[in-house]
Amino acid sequence: MIVAVVMLAVFLSGCIQSDITNINEMAISVNNHIKKGDEYYNQSATDVNKMLLQQALSECNNASNEYSQAQTSAQSAYNSAKNANDGVYMEYLQNVLNEIQAKLNATSELKTAINLLQTNETSSGNMHLQEANDYMDKALQYKKNREDIVRLNPAKFK
Secondary structure, X not given: OHHHHHHHHHHHHHHHHHHXXXXXXXXXXXXXXXXXXXXXXXXXXXXXXXXXXXXXXXXHHHHHHHHHHHHHHHHHHHHHHHHOOOHHHHHHHHHHHHHHHXXXXXXXXXHHHHHHHHOOOHHHHHHHHHHHHHHHHXXXXXXXXXXXXXXXXXXXXX
């Protein structure tokens, strides 16, 4: 009986450790995809301002692809945090997922605005541009939340 308990404890600690390792590995992927998505999104917004709409649309699609990949990696990391029953990582990753969702929504609004601007529906296009800005403001709040979590838990985030 004691051997079984010890084996179970070793197995579970290995699972928890592998979940934490998975979180750390996925964090690199998440951050890289968010960074690339942000670069594409910002370039798309710049091109919209210059009325380079076809180029803006292409960059907007690239941003969406990068954010989607970030979301997939973040969801995997969140599942690992949940398996490890680590509340700090779960809260952090929930903010990451919320940030990415806000960026995906902003990208969708930007794409809609570009399509409207291409057909000279400027008023409607501008409304969607404002929605895109609002979603990006929400994304910044989620980013601030996760930075606060890191600041309050320096031992977990190196």
